[in-house]
Amino acid sequence: MKGKLVIVMVGLPARGKSTMGRKLGRTLELDGIQVRIFNNGELRRKMEAGENSSSAEFFSPTNARGKEMREFISRTNIEAARTFLAEGGEVAILDASNVTRQRRRTIAEAFPYLPLCYIECVNADEEALEANLERKATLKEFCHLSPEQALESFLKRISYYESIYEPLDEEANRILVDSFDNCILQEQISEVLPYYDRIRDILTTRVVRNLFLVRHGETWYNLEDRIGGDSELTEKGREQANGLADHFATIRIPTIFTSNYVRTRQTAEPIAERQNQCSIIALPEFNEIHAGVCEGMTYEEIRHTMPHVAKARGPNKYRYIYPEGEGYITMEERVHRGLKKVFFLNNYDENIMIVGHRAVNRMILASFLSRQEAEIPYIYMPQDRYYHIQIDPHKRIFELIPYKSNPVATKW
Ligand code: F6P
Numbered sequence: 001m002k003g004k005l006v007i008v009m010v011g012l013p014a015r016g017k018s019t020m021g022r023k024l025g026r027t028l029e030l031d032g033i034q035v036r037i038f039n040n041g042e043l044r045r046k047m048e049a050g051e052n053s054s055s056a057e058f059f060s061p062t063n064a065r066g067k068e069m070r071e072f073i074s075r076t077n078i079e080a081a082r083t084f085l086a087e088g089g090e091v092a093i094l095d096a097s098n099v100t101r102q103r104r105r106t107i108a109e110a111f112p113y114l115p116l117c118y119i120e121c122v123n124a125d126e127e128a129l130e131a132n133l134e135r136k137a138t139l140k141e142f143c144h145l146s147p148e149q150a151l152e153s154f155l156k157r158i159s160y161y162e163s164i165y166e167p168l169d170e171e172a173n174r175i176l177v178d179s180f181d182n183c184i185l186q187e188q189i190s191e192v193l194p195y196y197d198r199i200r201d202i203l204t205t206r207v208v209r210n211l212f213l214v215r216h217g218e219t220w221y222n223l224e225d226r227i228g229g230d231s232e233l234t235e236k237g238r239e240q241a242n243g244l245a246d247h248f249a250t251i252r253i254p255t256i257f258t259s260n261y262v263r264t265r266q267t268a269e270p271i272a273e274r275q276n277q278c279s280i281i282a283l284p285e286f287n288e289i290h291a292g293v294c295e296g297m298t299y300e301e302i303r304h305t306m307p308h309v310a311k312a313r314g315p316n317k318y319r320y321i322y323p324e325g326e327g328y329i330t331m332e333e334r335v336h337r338g339l340k341k342v343f344f345l346n347n348y349d350e351n352i353m354i355v356g357h358r359a360v361n362r363m364i365l366a367s368f369l370s371r372q373e374a375e376i377p378y379i380y381m382p383q384d385r386y387y388h389i390q391i392d393p394h395k396r397i398f399e400l401i402p403y404k405s406n407p408v409a410t411k412w
Helices: 017-030 040-047 064-086 101-110 126-136 147-164 196-204 220-224 235-248 262-273 299-305 307-316 328-345 358-368 373-378
Strands: 005-010 035-039 091-095 116-122 174-178 183-188 208-215 255-258 279-282 351-356 385-392 395-402
Touching (some): 005 017, 005 101, 017 091, 017 116, 035 040, 040 064, 040 091, 064 091, 101 116, 116 196, 126 328, 183 196, 235 262, 255 262, 255 328, 299 307, 328 358, 328 373, 351 358, 358 373
Parallel strands (some): 005 091, 005 116, 035 091, 116 174, 208 351, 255 279
Antiparallel strands (some): 174 183, 208 385, 385 395
8 A cells, every 4th residue: 555654663772773674664665665764873973973972971861962962863854754755755764762752752743644653673682682782882983982881881871761761652553573583572553554564574574685605715624524623714715715805895795794613704804804894793603513523524534433423414414413513403593593693783784794604504595595404405505606695575586606706796
């Protein structure tokens, strides 16, 4: 159903509001809907560059000057959204914490003849929240602080918001979303809302703009055909990492997700160095399959010294679990959890890069493809190519791209 709609994001800082807002905005836009996001944080950073508006005290409810400034920013965005909708816009997304009833009433009064839909984001996953806070502490607005000071300041800011948080109760249309699990926890809709079914779909579906899935470069263990361990890249592996860095130099990669192992970090570092601003986030969920008692052995050694392992694994590779280690089947849950973290932490940026391992990357790729489980442990995962994955309501693309050739395109 066509029409005009105001979406109001609600939630404490770092709960995934902007990520959800961007996901909604971008996907509705792909559907041909005129949509625009009005983000108070971005406007604040533009208007009041410098330390002042990023300090925790700026957000204190008892700081009259800060409060006035924040309300001014909110009114400016509300006005801009009104103009946008009056000039043909269809969906305006007001992206801010909007935690007080007073603020929400002001918004409602500004759009007396339009339906409003409040989307409140929560995230009950402590680990993902912590990782998000750490990521936020590295943002430009905290660059004058040490990482510890930045984190402390951000936590203080959150506590100020917590102290004034008022639950949604009088708002007619509201959805409570778990932004980490991409699921709707509660909803109350009291009128027919335009685009509502689509919005529900988008909130609960994973959309992947450009995911670059890279396997680490060659390691000393790879040379000897040894599995597991934490070995470093060989000279050839470093060349591969530099090749990737050249290849991606014209493609903006704001974050690279790796495992905790040195080989993924050594592959990611040259890529990050060639970028304007790029952070590397290591996730234990992307560590390679743990081969238990076989860690550090070659496949040949396993065949000779533990023939029962080779015999049992061969016909049932997906379900086989190494003694004292893992199997593809037991990695599934953690790898999916890692992916959720990636989508939560990357701020719905267009481009995401994951530098992983052979088995882990197979699991990641398999989570997007409908493959029989028996096929998954045999998915081709070379070290001189990467997978480029795109999934949105209009396309599903999986391309294997050699990175010594020219970059794919510079439009990203
Ligand atoms: O050889 C590299 C490696 O990443 C090992 O660490 C890991 O055990 C193996 O590949 C996974 O591949 P497969 O399941 O085919 O043995």
